[in-house]
Structure formats: C-alpha cells, structure tokens
Amino acid sequence: MKNYIIPTTSAEHLGKRLLRKRGGLEIAFPDLYKSGKRYFPNGEVYTKISEVNKLRNKRVIVLHSGMPKPNEGLIELELILQILKDNQIKPGVFFTYFPYGMQDKVFEKGETNVAENLIKKLVNYYKVKKIYIIDAHFEGRNWVKKYPIVNVSAVPILIEKAKRDFAKNILFLSPDIGGKRRTGISGMRKKRIDSNRVEFLSLPKNLKGEVVGIVDDLLETGGTLLKAFQQCKKNGAKKIVALVTHGVLPSGITRIKKRYSKLYLTNTIKQKGSNIDITDLILETISES
Numbered sequence: 001m002k003n004y005i006i007p008t009t010s011a012e013h014l015g016k017r018l019l020r021k022r023g024g025l026e027i028a029f030p031d032l033y034k035s036g037k038r039y040f041p042n043g044e045v046y047t048k049i050s051e052v053n054k055l056r057n058k059r060v061i062v063l064h065s066g067m068p069k070p071n072e073g074l075i076e077l078e079l080i081l082q083i084l085k086d087n088q089i090k091p092g093v094f095f096t097y098f099p100y101g102m103q104d105k106v107f108e109k110g111e112t113n114v115a116e117n118l119i120k121k122l123v124n125y126y127k128v129k130k131i132y133i134i135d136a137h138f139e140g141r142n143w144v145k146k147y148p149i150v151n152v153s154a155v156p157i158l159i160e161k162a163k164r165d166f167a168k169n170i171l172f173l174s175p176d177i178g179g180k181r182r183t184g185i186s187g188m189r190k191k192r193i194d195s196n197r198v199e200f201l202s203l204p205k206n207l208k209g210e211v212v213g214i215v216d217d218l219l220e221t222g223g224t225l226l227k228a229f230q231q232c233k234k235n236g237a238k239k240i241v242a243l244v245t246h247g248v249l250p251s252g253i254t255r256i257k258k259r260y261s262k263l264y265l266t267n268t269i270k271q272k273g274s275n276i277d278i279t280d281l282i283l284e285t286i287s288e289s
Contacts, residue, residue, distance in 0.1 A: 003059045003286055004028050006049065006080060009038050010065040011096060013270045017279040018063075018081050024287065025289035028055065038076070045072060047079035052087050060084065060091040061132075066099025067204065067248055067269045074099060074118075081126040092100060093122060094132040094282065096268035097218075098245045119147050132285055134268050134278065135217045135245040152285050154278050155185075156217060158243040158264045159241030161276060163260070167181045171240075172213045175228040183213050219265070222252035229259050236268045247271040 004026045007015030012029070016180035019027045031048040034039055040046050049055075062084075064077050077093070084091050103114035115138050122128040130148045138144060139151045162170055174185040214228045225242055232240045241262040247253045248270055253273040257263050 002026050002063065002096055003061065004055055005061055005063050006066070007063045008073060008076050008080065010069065010270070011063040013267065014065070014096060014279055015063060018279065018282065021279060021283065025283070026186075043078060045076045047076055048078065049083050052055065052089075054082060055084070056087065057087055057163055057257075059091055061094050063094045064092055064284070065269050066095060066101070070099040078126075080237075081122070081128070084211070088246045090127045090129050092130040092132065093128050094286070095136075096134050096278065096282070097248075098133045098136050099139075101133075101137035104141055106116075113143070116143050119149065119259065130289065132282070132289075134266075137217055143145070150285070152281060152287065154245045154266050154268070154276070154281060155243070157276060157278065157281060158215065158245070158266070159213070161264055162241060162243055163237045166211050166241075170213050172215050172243075174222050174233075175214055175216050196268070206235055206273065207232055209238050210236070211239045212237045212270075213241050213243050214260075217244070218246040218248050219244045219256060220248045220257035225256050226259060247273055267283045 003024060005015060005018060006028050008030075015027050015029060018025055028049065028051050030038065031050050033040060033046040037043070040048050052060055062077065064073065066073055094156045098115070100114040100118060103111075104116070105113055118133065122131060124242065130150060132152055133148045134152045134154055136149070136151050155214060159172060172185055176259065212232050213230070214225060216225060229240055241264065242256055242260045243264045245266050248267045248269065250271060250273070253263070253265065253271060263273065264276055265271070265274050266276040266278045268278060
C-alpha cells in the first residue's frame with residue numbers, strides 16, 4: 001500500500017524535501033487558488049485536494065507544522081481533514097510542531113487544556129487514526145495515554161550532531177523539570193507556576209571547565225535559554241551550546257545565536273536559523289509504524 005503525504009502550507013518546505021527523497025512516499029500537495037496562493041483575495045484560507053479520489057484505500061498522513069501561523073494553520077488543517085472525512089478517508093496526522101502545546105493543563109480556574117482539546121477533536125470528530133508529534137511539549141502528561149499519540153524525538157539527532165562536533169566531550173543538561181520529563185535528561189530546576197510565571201532555580205553542580213549542551217524542546221523569546229546560559233557561566237562552564245527542536249520565533253533564535261557558542265536547530269518549523277534536517281526522521285517513523 002502506498003503512503004500519501006499531504007503537506008499543509010507550513011510544512012511545504014518538508015514536503016519538498018520528502019519529494020526529493022521519496023522513500024516509498026507519494027506527495028499530494030493541496031491545490032493553489034487561481035492567484036497562485038492558498039488564500040482567497042480576502043485573506044481566508046483556500047483548500048482543495050484535486051487528487052482526493054486517488055487517496056481512497058491508501059494510507060494518508062497529513063503533514064503539518066503549527067508555526068509560523070498557528071491559527072491559520074489549524075484552519076487549513078481542519079479543512080484538509082474535512083475533505084478527507086467527506087471522502088471516507090481516515091488519515092493520520094504528523095505534527096512536526098504541535099500548536100498550543102504549552103497549554104497542556106489547567107493552571108487556573110477559567111482556563112482549559114487546549115492541547116488535549118485539539119487532540120480530542122482530531123480523534124473523535126475527524127476520525128484521525130494516529131497522531132505523530134515531534135517532541136511534544138506535553139509528552140509525559142497522564143492525559144496523553146488516552147489518545148493514539150506517537151511522540152517522535154529529534155533529541156538523539158541533535159545530541160549525535162553535537163557529540164560529533166565536540167568529540168563526545170560534552171555534558172547535556174535540561175533547562176527545567178519539564179525537559180527532564182520529556183527527555184530524561186537531568187539538569188536545571190525551572191518550574192512553571194502558572195500560564196505566565198516560572199520559577200527558575202540554580203544548577204545542582206559545579207561545571208568548571210565543562211562543555212555544556214542545553215537541550216530544550218522549543219525556543220520562543222529565548223528567555224529560558226538565556227537564563228540557563230547565565231547559570232552555566234556562573235557555575236564555570238567553558239563553552240555552552242544549545243540543542244533545540246523547535247525554533248518558534250526568529251527574534252528568539254537571533255538572541256540565542258548571539259550568546260551561545262552554537263545553536264543546533266531542526267527544521268520542524270521553517271526558519272532561517274535551522275541547520276538540522278528531520279525529513280529522514282519523518283520517513284523512518286512512517287515506515288516503522
């Protein structure tokens with residue numbers, strides 16, 4: 001059975017790379033509007049899959065990145081899933097970056113678990129059979145076990161690359177408790193108090209003369225990584241590099257590149273600072289599942 005990948009606009013850069021590699025995949029790019037874009041003149045999202053008849057009785061996976069336009073991206077994703085549902089096709093969804101993933105629990109009354117709500121809608125309404133997510137921010141949460149979620153980690157790829165560059169003489173640390181939950185890598189103690197506040201505590205050990213690699217799932221403003229950098233410097237680290245799966249904001253990427261000796265960043269989100277390709281990881285995951 002052929003595997004068909006439908007890339008959304010935000011994952012088009014990965015779809016084009018996969019097209020060159022193939023790996024037993026067929027890539028079905030959604031159609032463009034007559035203007036050559038995927039938008040109507042008024043800015044609303046236009047979605048059409050002219051090859052939808054070819055997808056019946058095939059394994060179909062929608063490839064989506066939740067950035068750089070999380071809200072428009074979700075609309076496009078839902079439109080694609082509705083087209084598939086209308087044609088009795090039950091797909092999988094592969095999130096290279098899951099949007100709203102940090103809103104993964106109710107911190108205060110009046111909030112909601114947005115991440116779980118999105119997952120629930122995909123499974124219950126759109127009949128998505130399996131959801132692949134690269135380094136989900138909510139990995140390890142108890143509610144995740146209720147859904148057909150496969151967490152795919154890019155951390156081993158990042159670590160392998162950093163070890164290659166530093167002759168394996170590198171100490172890897174997580175910047176917070178959540179990072180340890182997701183990766184198993186120990187390190188600093190930063191605890192999120194609520195949706196807006198975090199408590200950042202000091203490092204548990206002396207780092208004098210060490211080459212340190214800070215491993216984190218995402219980079220937005222760069223605040224967490226900058227504080228981690230300061231703590232490592234304070235504790236004597238000789239050199240500090242950052243290993244990040246998701247580069248969410250260009251401004252944050254720029255801030256970190258100015259301070260850290262090197263930033264290893266995957267292309268789960270299309271960003272100029274990305275230097276680690278994850279299309280092989282996508283191919284391996286799809287072929288093994």
